[in-house]
Amino acid sequence: MWGFGFVRAPFSPAHGVVRAAAGESPHAVDARLPPAEGCRIPPRYGRRTALRRRSGAMTGEALRSTDLRKIYRSKGAPPTEALTGVSMVVHPGERVALLGRNGAGKTTFLRIASTLLRPTSGTIEVFGYDADRTPDKVRPYIAVVPQEGKPFFHLTPREQIYSYLRARGLGRETSKARTQEALDRMSLTEFADRLSITLSGGQRQRAMVATVIATEAPLLFLDEPTIGMDPFARRSVWESLRVLTRRGSTILLTTHYLDEADALSQRLYIIDRGTVLVSGTAEDLKRSVGGTLKVLLPEGAAEVERFRTFGSCVADGESLTVIAAPERLGELMDVAVRSHLTATVGPVTLEEAFLRVVGRSIHED
Amino acid sequence: MKTELEHRARPFRGLPAFLWTEVLVQAHEELAMATSMIVQIVLLVFVWVLNPGLIGVALVGAVLFSMFAMGQRVLNEAAYIRIDHKVSDLYLASPLSAEAYFLGISAGVLLVYLAPVVVVATLATVVVHLAAAEVLLLALLAVTVWLISASIGYVFSTAFRDNRAIWAYSSLFFNIFGVLPPVFYPFGLFPAPLRPIVLLMPPSAAAAILQAAIGVTVLTRPELWLASGGLAVEGVGLFLFAAYWARRTVRGG
Ligand SMILES: Nc1ncnc2c1ncn2[C@@H]1O[C@H](COP(=O)(O)OP(=O)(O)OP(=O)(O)O)[C@@H](O)[C@H]1O
Ligand SMILES: [Mg+2]
Numbered sequence: 004m005w006g007f008g009f010v011r012a013p014f015s016p017a018h019g020v021v022r023a024a025a026g027e028s029p030h031a032v033d034a035r036l037p038p039a040e041g042c043r044i045p046p047r048y049g050r051r052t053a054l055r056r057r058s059g060a061m062t063g064e065a066l067r068s069t070d071l072r073k074i075y076r077s078k079g080a081p082p083t084e085a086l087t088g089v090s091m092v093v094h095p096g097e098r099v100a101l102l103g104r105n106g107a108g109k110t111t112f113l114r115i116a117s118t119l120l121r122p123t124s125g126t127i128e129v130f131g132y133d134a135d136r137t138p139d140k141v142r143p144y145i146a147v148v149p150q151e152g153k154p155f156f157h158l159t160p161r162e163q164i165y166s167y168l169r170a171r172g173l174g175r176e177t178s179k180a181r182t183q184e185a186l187d188r189m190s191l192t193e194f195a196d197r198l199s200i201t202l203s204g205g206q207r208q209r210a211m212v213a214t215v216i217a218t219e220a221p222l223l224f225l226d227e228p229t230i231g232m233d234p235f236a237r238r239s240v241w242e243s244l245r246v247l248t249r250r251g252s253t254i255l256l257t258t259h260y261l262d263e264a265d266a267l268s269q270r271l272y273i274i275d276r277g278t279v280l281v282s283g284t285a286e287d288l289k290r291s292v293g294g295t296l297k298v299l300l301p302e303g304a305a306e307v308e309r310f311r312t313f314g315s316c317v318a319d320g321e322s323l324t325v326i327a328a329p330e331r332l333g334e335l336m337d338v339a340v341r342s343h344l345t346a347t348v349g350p351v352t353l354e355e356a357f358l359r360v361v362g363r364s365i366h367e368d
Numbered sequence: 369m370k371t372e373l374e375h376r377a378r379p380f381r382g383l384p385a386f387l388w389t390e391v392l393v394q395a396h397e398e399l400a401m402a403t404s405m406i407v408q409i410v411l412l413v414f415v416w417v418l419n420p421g422l423i424g425v426a427l428v429g430a431v432l433f434s435m436f437a438m439g440q441r442v443l444n445e446a447a448y449i450r451i452d453h454k455v456s457d458l459y460l461a462s463p464l465s466a467e468a469y470f471l472g473i474s475a476g477v478l479l480v481y482l483a484p485v486v487v488v489a490t491l492a493t494v495v496v497h498l499a500a501a502e503v504l505l506l507a508l509l510a511v512t513v514w515l516i517s518a519s520i521g522y523v524f525s526t527a528f529r530d531n532r533a534i535w536a537y538s539s540l541f542f543n544i545f546g547v548l549p550p551v552f553y554p555f556g557l558f559p560a561p562l563r564p565i566v567l568l569m570p571p572s573a574a575a576a577i578l579q580a581a582i583g584v585t586v587l588t589r590p591e592l593w594l595a596s597g598g599l600a601v602e603g604v605g606l607f608l609f610a611a612y613w614a615r616r617t618v619r620g621g
Contacts, residue, residue, distance in 0.1 A: 143463040152454035157396035169385030
């Protein structure tokens, strides 16, 4: 354990998206924003929330998994235990990132949650519905960007988005308006009427994400949505997802871009070898490695013993990196000055924290 | 305005839109459309050269073969969009039902590849002087064969993880079932001991019934029952199985 669990305080506004107090419609969403078609909170969820609120119990959840396990059994290969007991909760209106090394089990989890794969054991609920036993009840509330998916090559992004919304049962006008909005948001207007086969890899990925974003579904699963996108396009995705959560949708995404998880997610789970290694905010994770500041001492390796008390130290050649808490920065700088060392201070990145946390787990094994 | 969620009780609502998507997607495959009748044309030429008197039988057979070959396209299309594009995930994790997804692909294939079949059917009607009842019978048999082949195609599509494997098996399967048995030639020319087998194969069973109707072939009563009963059972049974299978395999089989 890494000493931190769920930190809910930063998300309280999101938790308040459902205003399901007595006398109010259980469909009501945040009054500051127009209720978007397709992103209403399911009635059952709303009722539950109302009941729980009244009884003073916990609020409802967009997703809850309990001890979820998955063993893949394929012919001619030994069974693979992809999930060894994942328990997690995603609250309505949250943006949660699922992080982990290759093969950690992220896609497996998302596929089970999105009713595309059956778990071996454990339970998973989406808005209170059992995703394994009653997948049909869950499907209207979700939309999925699959890992490494590609749009239909012989449709234009506009055709693809529009026809997908229509296939989900949305009306003509709504579909048209949402299609245009998604194209604009993903900066695809210029390519909107070109067959996807003529688009670049990143543009195709944008078309895939735009297709799913346009659904404004209550719960969106995005498996590495920004893979292959340029920094501008990635930021367009982030902004679109933020808008969606402000409108009441919930986002669960996976990514290997730790800056993305940092910028976008309000909470994150690190999955390692099929189980949750840590959960919390990006800040929690950074703090868990001993501090949120990184002090680089280019010629400090020889003086490593003087800095050990400030936090974890990594010597690389002649240089030394110290991860320290902000409160102790002054003290640390004093020691550096006394040792005639130059120092550069910067924030610990989520990637560094991730490497340490996951690396520590590997090391412990 | 109704919301998407309010439509959840109508899992086929999105079917027309998905079907149209499939039509649009496949209508771009001009080459595939152009070559969809190659085997039929080659076999028609063979028959015409060898025995011009059998061209009517061969034309009727070409219609039934074409409907059977649609299953191969369903197999290829369903596997392609699942394995290569993964867009299947978008649709299967959505309010559109798995059954509607299967029907959308199957009907999309039918619409895109139907036009040349209608031309051949019209030609057959003229050449064989089919009566109205015989035209209706041909249509009924054609629809049954399509239903069976689309069902087989979709079920097969879920069995593969790699498109290369599909290319190898699909044309083999559909050609052996469609070309080898008496579809393009009279049922009576087929070796007697093996006839019950071909009467259980959808395209040859349909061809035998039609040949009997137009007087080219004589079927005994048990043979007629076997062919028509077999087609009916296969049509209904395989279609229902494919619908069940479509739902089951959404979640990894
Ligand atoms: N269809 C399958 N059959 C057998 N094993 C599988 C299958 N799919 C995934 N696995 C295995 O399950 C484990 C988890 O895979 P998963 O795809 O969930 O990982 P991931 O965290 O999404 O990885 P990545 O970041 O590379 O996408 C891996 O060990 C993988 O090899
Ligand atoms: Mg993955």
